[in-house]
Amino acid sequence: RGMAAAALLLLLLVAGPGPRRAGAGRERRDALREELLLSPLPTGDVAATFQFRTRWDADLQQGAVSHYRLFPKALGRLVAALGVRELHLALTQGFWRTRFWGQPPLQAPAGAELWVWFQPTVTDVDKAWKELSNILSGIFCASLNFIDSTNTVTPTASFKPLGLANGTDHHLLRYAVLPREVVCTENLTPWKKLLPCGSKAGLAVLLKAERLFHSSYHSQAVHIRPVCRDASCLAVSWELRQTLTVVFDVFSSGQGKKDWSLFKMFSRTLTDACPLASQSKVYVDISPKNKEKELLEVTPPPTSVHEAVVQGDKKTYAVYDLLSPSLFNTSRSLNVQLKWKRPQDSSEMPIPVLHAQRYVGGYGLQTGEICTLIYNTHPYRAFPVILLETVPWYLRLYVHTLTIITKGKENKPSYIHYQPAQDRRRPHLLEMLIQLPANSVTKITIQFERALLKWTEYPPDPNHGFYVGSSVLSALVPSVIAMKDVDMEQSPLFTSLFPSSDGSSYFVRLYTEPLLVNLPTPDFSMPYNVICLTCTVVAVCYGSFYNLLTRTFHVEEPSRGGLAKRLANVIRKFRGVPPL
Amino acid sequence: VCTSRFWFNYRHVANTLSVYRSVKRLGIPDSHIVLMLADDMACNPRNPKPATVFSHKNMELNVYGDDVEVDYRSYEVTVENFLRVLTGRIPPSTPRSKRLLSDDRSNILIYMTGHGGNGFLKFQDSEEITNVELADAFEQMWQKRRYNELLFIIDTCQGASMYERFYSPNIMALASSQVGEDSLSHQPDLGIGVHLMDRYTFYVLEFLEEIHPASQTNMNDLFQVCPKSLCVSTPGHRTDLFQRDPQNVLITDFFGSVRKVEITTETISLDRDLAAVESKFPKDELATEPLKYAEQLPVAQIIHQKPKQKDWHPPGGFILGLWALIIMVFFKTYGIKHMKHVF
Numbered sequence: 031r032g033m034a035a036a037a038l039l040l041l042l043l044v045a046g047p048g049p050r051r052a053g054a055g056r057e058r059r060d061a062l063r064e065e066l067l068l069s070p071l072p073t074g075d076v077a078a079t080f081q082f083r084t085r086w087d088a089d090l091q092q093g094a095v096s097h098y099r100l101f102p103k104a105l106g107r108l109v110a111a112l113g114v115r116e117l118h119l120a121l122t123q124g125f126w127r128t129r130f131w132g133q134p135p136l137q138a139p140a141g142a143e144l145w146v147w148f149q150p151t152v153t154d155v156d157k158a159w160k161e162l163s164n165i166l167s168g169i170f171c172a173s174l175n176f177i178d179s180t181n182t183v184t185p186t187a188s189f190k191p192l193g194l195a196n197g198t199d200h201h202l203l204r205y206a207v208l209p210r211e212v213v214c215t216e217n218l219t220p221w222k223k224l225l226p227c228g229s230k231a232g233l234a235v236l237l238k239a240e241r242l243f244h245s246s247y248h249s250q251a252v253h254i255r256p257v258c259r260d261a262s263c264l265a266v267s268w269e270l271r272q273t274l275t276v277v278f279d280v281f282s283s284g285q286g287k288k289d290w291s292l293f294k295m296f297s298r299t300l301t302d303a304c305p306l307a308s309q310s311k312v313y314v315d316i317s318p319k320n321k322e323k324e325l326l327e328v329t330p331p332p333t334s335v336h337e338a339v340v341q342g343d344k345k346t347y348a349v350y351d352l353l354s355p356s357l358f359n360t361s362r363s364l365n366v367q368l369k370w371k372r373p374q375d376s377s378e379m380p381i382p383v384l385h386a387q388r389y390v391g392g393y394g395l396q397t398g399e400i401c402t403l404i405y406n407t408h409p410y411r412a413f414p415v416i417l418l419e420t421v422p423w424y425l426r427l428y429v430h431t432l433t434i435i436t437k438g439k440e441n442k443p444s445y446i447h448y449q450p451a452q453d454r455r456r457p458h459l460l461e462m463l464i465q466l467p468a469n470s471v472t473k474i475t476i477q478f479e480r481a482l483l484k485w486t487e488y489p490p491d492p493n494h495g496f497y498v499g500s501s502v503l504s505a506l507v508p509s510v511i512a513m514k515d516v517d518m519e520q521s522p523l524f525t526s527l528f529p530s531s532d533g534s535s536y537f538v539r540l541y542t543e544p545l546l547v548n549l550p551t552p553d554f555s556m557p558y559n560v561i562c563l564t565c566t567v568v569a570v571c572y573g574s575f576y577n578l579l580t581r582t583f584h585v586e587e588p589s590r591g592g593l594a595k596r597l598a599n600v601i602r603k604f605r606g607v608p609p610l
Numbered sequence: 611v612c613t614s615r616f617w618f619n620y621r622h623v624a625n626t627l628s629v630y631r632s633v634k635r636l637g638i639p640d641s642h643i644v645l646m647l648a649d650d651m652a653c654n655p656r657n658p659k660p661a662t663v664f665s666h667k668n669m670e671l672n673v674y675g676d677d678v679e680v681d682y683r684s685y686e687v688t689v690e691n692f693l694r695v696l697t698g699r700i701p702p703s704t705p706r707s708k709r710l711l712s713d714d715r716s717n718i719l720i721y722m723t724g725h726g727g728n729g730f731l732k733f734q735d736s737e738e739i740t741n742v743e744l745a746d747a748f749e750q751m752w753q754k755r756r757y758n759e760l761l762f763i764i765d766t767c768q769g770a771s772m773y774e775r776f777y778s779p780n781i782m783a784l785a786s787s788q789v790g791e792d793s794l795s796h797q798p799d800l801g802i803g804v805h806l807m808d809r810y811t812f813y814v815l816e817f818l819e820e821i822h823p824a825s826q827t828n829m830n831d832l833f834q835v836c837p838k839s840l841c842v843s844t845p846g847h848r849t850d851l852f853q854r855d856p857q858n859v860l861i862t863d864f865f866g867s868v869r870k871v872e873i874t875t876e877t878i879s880l881d882r883d884l885a886a887v888e889s890k891f892p893k894d895e896l897a898t899e900p901l902k903y904a905e906q907l908p909v910a911q912i913i914h915q916k917p918k919q920k921d922w923h924p925p926g927g928f929i930l931g932l933w934a935l936i937i938m939v940f941f942k943t944y945g946i947k948h949m950k951h952v953f
Contacts, residue, residue: 123653160703161703164703164704164705165703165705167705167708168704168705168706168707168708169705171679171680171681171683171707172683173683173684173685173686175686175704176685176686186915187912187915190904190905190906190907190908191903191904192903192904192906193903194901194902194903195902195903195904196901198904210684212650212653212683212684213653214650214652214653214661215652215653215661215674215675215676215678216678216679216680216683219676219677219678219679220679238676239661239676240659240660240661240662242661243652243653243660243661244659244660244661258900258901262900263900263901263902264896264898264900264901265896266901414907414909416907416912444909444912444913445912445913445915463909463912463913489685490615490685490734490735490736491615491616491735504906504907505907506906506907528906529903529904529906537906537907554736
């Protein structure tokens with residue numbers, strides 16, 4: 031009994047200081063993972079994709095959360111106050127050339143793109159949407175406050191939620207794109223400030239504006255969505271992903287050689303991982319093409335090699351784990367370099383399975399035609415694609431001229447949703463589900479007429495033209511190799527953005543080029559000319575009539591003259607000469 | 611505020627950014643600065659060095675920097691927005707960074723540059739603000755107690771005409787040229803291909819580079835910047851509305867944010883038990899069934915989607931009138947006694 035009492039006492043002693051000691055070893059409810067993916071593109075450019083993912087095991091919607099650690103408070107408060115379920119904001123400069131560079135990991139249209147799913151509890155979605163775009167314009171220093179009903183649409187089939195969803199009532203979805211938006215350092219700075227380590231440690235030290243904007247394509251995005259907390263998926267965590275994709279033209283800056291290194295691209299090297307990150311890795315795509323190994327060489331030697339099936343194809347990556355102690359043994363900084371052992375033939379360029387282009391046809395300033403060409407280069411598989419087009423109201427579409435032609439025959443879409451525009455209130459929305467046969471080109475044309483705007487509605491530089499936002503293609507592309515369902519926590523970040531349902535196909539979202547059309551521009555000095563001319567004519571006419579009606583003639587006595595004249599007249603009278 | 615658009619007006623953006631840079635250097639944080647740039651020069655496709663704006667030739671000084679916050683960009687810089695910022699009459703959902711949150715103890719510095727003329731300043735090649743509007747806006751600010759003292763600097767052609775009409779107290783104004791004179795630009799850079807700065811602001815920037823937060827330089831020194839020999843135009847100033855003597859007004863009163871700091875010796879102990887804060891998380895509700903992700907392209911579901919129910923609108927005036935006419939004709943034809951049965 032004494033031993034039992036002693037054991038009990040020991041137990042109490044151990045359990046006693048528990049609550050106070052919980053402060054030292056409490057479990058963290060948020061985690062940060064950072065990742066950089068460097069992939070050489072077929073044309074010799076290099077694409078660098080940064081992803082910073084903060085996962086927070088708390089429910090932002092219920093309960094008043096007041097202690098923010100890694101998750102930025104500005105975005106957390108926004109999600110809670112406006113009832114946002116998913117938020118995706120992308121700011122892009124340049125265009126991803128799918129035909130030459132391959133499928134992008136995550137593409138965004140030129141300008142600013144914002145699409146948001148709201149919670150079912152939000153009663154006035156349009157009001158919440160307007161408030162959200164205003165608040166985001168203050169956070170990111172972008173003119174997102176120009177998002178209003180004239181460029182917002184509600185897609186009915188595209189843009190399904192990327193996070194956990196209970197139902198998909200498309201009334202809660204809003205999508206807007208501002209193609210004229212410029213991206214510069216003032217947008218990058220607040221984006222960097224949202225990162226837990228800022229730009230002082232970890233992978234974000236490479237993000238210097240002078241190098242990032244001297245590139246062919248620059249896209250920075252913020253994605254917030256609810257995800258499964260674990261494999262059983264009974265609880266919800268919130269995930270914030272910040273992605274930044276840059277494509278550097280190595281030829282023009284590398285004196286004609288295709289070898290690149292981190293220092294040449296970013297003018298910086300990596301020195302350490304972010305202390306707040308639980309994982310910090312650099313992946314370099316060293317997949318062999320045409321089964322030829324030893325085509326390229328990566329220095330310093332990677333910590334490990336990872337193989338994964340990404341976008342339906344087997345790829346090999348050299349991994350540098352910044353948190354492993356062996357990486358910084360030899361030198362204080364990590365400068366990943368890649369050298370090509372053999373010059374690459376340009377005939378080896380692989381063509382992506384799905385790519386598209388869009389252009390404006392026609393002549394003159396009255397009518398025109400929007401043509402979209404969609405290519406399916408798969409040898410034997412057909413697959414469906416959803417095309418979403420948003421056209422501003424001042425280009426009046428004629429839907430009866432919509433034609434879809436594949437291999438010379440007409441191709442009727444299985445689903446079509448068209449919402450006509452209302453002048454100055456709503457843009458055109460055209461959504462179609464088109465089946466693309468194997469190895470084919472589909473041409474979609476629609477004619478439009480240009481409207482004449484009121485003279486106060488023209489921007490200060492109307493001769494630049496007006497932009498039409500990119501159209502969106504969402505497709506499930508058949509994969510070459512079946513993908514296994516992987517755990518989201520273990521796999522690299524660039525594989526887990528789109529949830530995959532089965533391994534036989536992968537989801538891809540492509541954007542076409544934005545279009546620039548000229549509207550008939552009036553001569554803005556005409557109001558001034560008209561006012562001058564009209565006032566002159568009125569003054570002359572009215573003045574003449576007024577004079578004719580009211581002018582009378584009086585006889586005027588000649589004046590007596592001044593003193594000198596009178597004296598002269600007196601002298602003349604004496605002389606006998608007639609007076610002056 | 612920079613009011614000019616187009617690449618050849620690079621120097622106006624460089625003017626504004628150099629004043630912004632000096633003001634930040636002397637301690638004013640971004641939350642207290644409203645920066646309006648009418649066009650983007652740094653990431654303009656014509657800029658041979660993207661993400662940079664230079665003020666000295668041979669690319670010595672990049673005034674754009676790495677930490678810049680532009681509150682009003684490109685098409686947002688309009689006369690209406692400028693006056694709304696000044697007077698505080700902004701739509702309710704405007705974020706804080708776009709508001710001028712000043713009260714009756716704030717000193718405000720307003721710097722404007724662009725193309726101007728006798729009595730007006732041109733905004734973005736499409737509209738103008740006149741000196742009368744500006745004076746009235748300042749009077750509104752005075753009546754709403756939105757400033758304690760105000761320093762207004764303008765660098766345009768015939769800039770002195772813009773401050774002729776001020777009538778509110780506590781305003782001091784400087785301009786780069788008198789009525790009838792043009793303000794000239796300083797030097798072109800052959801690599802970039804445009805003129806980089808205006809003369810007046812160039813010499814003001816050189817003057818400000820020497821100021822540090824503790825300097826005692828006063829306004830009289832600022833009035834002497836850029837004499838006619840360097841500037842070709844005659845800078846002017848107006849101090850009759852200002853109550854203090856310019857000799858006693860420090861440059862850092864407007865350009866810097868100097869705070870009085872008192873050191874205290876008493877100690878404050880922080881709460882040791884911070885674990886209580888984090889453990890206050892409400893218990894998460896666990897779902898009964900596992901949640902799942904939405905299918906990205908459910909083809910079958912999309913094809914068989916029911917069309918959206920059109921919202922029912924009550925019939926408009928024309929339809930109502932038409933039906934009223936038909937009913938009246940019916941009852942007129944067949945007799946009025948049928949109407950009794952309806953009512």
